[in-house]
Each structure stands twice: as C-alpha cells, then as structure tokens.
Amino acid sequence: MSLLALEEVVVSEGRVVILAELKGLKEHEETIENNLKIRIKKIKKRGFYKPIIADKQTNVILDGHHKWNAAKEFGLSKVPTIFVDYFNDSGVQVNVWPECGKDSITKEEVIEMGLSGNVFPPKTSKHSFDFEIPSLSIPLEKLRDG
Template sequence: MVYSLELVNIDLIKETEEHIPSRVEWLAERIKDEGIWRVPVLLEKTTYAIMDGHHRYNVAKKLGLKRIPAILLSYDSSSVVVTSWRDDFKVDKQLVLDYIKAGEIFPHKTTKHIIKPAPKEIQIPISFLY
C-alpha cells in the first residue's frame, strides 16, 4: 500500500494523548541537529487528531514549524489497529473516537496504533517546514 504524504498546518492538529516533556526535548535536539524530519505523524483524516506522533507534534511546536509531514488515515480502515501500551487500560477504535469527539486526552503512552503495512521513513529538510 502506498500512503499519501501531506504537509499539514500545525494549527489544525488535535492532540489525543499527553506527551513526555523530556522525550520532546531529546527528540527536538536530534531533529534540529540532523535538520531532517524522518517519521511522518499519523492523523485521523477528518479531525486531524493524532493517531501516532504526539512527541513529534510537540517537537514541531517547540521548533516553531508551521507544517508537519503527515499521513491521513481512517479508523474505518482495516489497516488501522488500535490497542494499548498499558496493561491497565483497554483501548479500541470506538473509545479513541469517543475521546476525540469529547475533546478528552489519554494519559501518555495509552494508545498504540498499528498500521499495516507500516509507513516508510521520509527525509524532508526541516527548513521546508517553517
């Protein structure tokens, strides 16, 4: 399967999960040093809610980027599977959609989105994203 890569205005994106600030700091330094954006953020195509990439999204905000490389997907797709990283939290597609609709945010590392086949890495100069 070939995914369509889009550059999405950062102001349109909605967070669905908390992030770990120290992870954002580390990743921001790495991306800034390399000058390359390598992993697209995965977004729900109608709401622009983040499926995967909360730390990358917060890196983009920290670096002052105006747009972010993203792949738009649908929870209706059989190629999108949702589970949880946590043993104490059961997650499925409907619960995630309910949270998006209500504007609620999961604790960090709650949702795990498995995309089959997995999107490939990219190489976009961050200078192109300001």
C-alpha cells in the same frame, strides 16, 4: 485544513505523505517530557524524518504526538502527515500499552478524546499499522511559513 503534497513521497498501498497544517491536528494523548526532549534533539539534527499518522475525518493524531509537540517547539506551520481512514481501515489497529491503567481502548474513545480538547495520559493507546511508515529527510525550513 489546507494540504500540500510533497514531491515523490508515496507510501505503499497508495498512502501519501502530505504537509498538513500543524494547528489543524489534534492530540489525544500527553507526551513524556524526556521523550520529547530526545525527539527535539533528533529533529533539530536530522530534520523531520518520520511522518505523523492522523485520522482523515477528524485530524486526530494517532501516532506522532512527540513529533507534533516538537514541531510546535520549532515554530513549524506544517508537518509531514499520512492521513488514514481510521474507522474503516482494518489495517489500523489500537490497543493499550501494558500498565497504562486501562484494559482496552476503542477507536471511538481515541477520537472522542482528541475532539474533546482533553488528553489521555502518556502511553495509553498503542496503534499498529499494516503499512510501512516511510523515512523522510525534510529540513525544518521547508516546514515554516514564508
């Protein structure tokens, strides 16, 4: 996956927002159609305003499935992304959403699903991070090829 650094966008604790190739990222969870429509409207109006969070080893999306799908709708080739060391970073946690039909979920299950080409139902995994996810303002034109 080719990565391009954004100018002067660094998150606390050395976490950097980079532009990652959209096609290289992998989903592990379905989106909710109405939430996707809302996200598309918001991104169209404001540009990309929050990065996607993904595992640096596998490129599986941990947070930002609606943003990733919105980027596909806009025909973007790149998306702002923070890559984390999912298995070794104790500041990245995963739980289940209430009423999702599962009692628990592991990081291994999330990655296996993302690599399988299948997806969990919407709102199955709920990730939490011990770092602040920065606000951005990236026009969509900067995320297209050419």
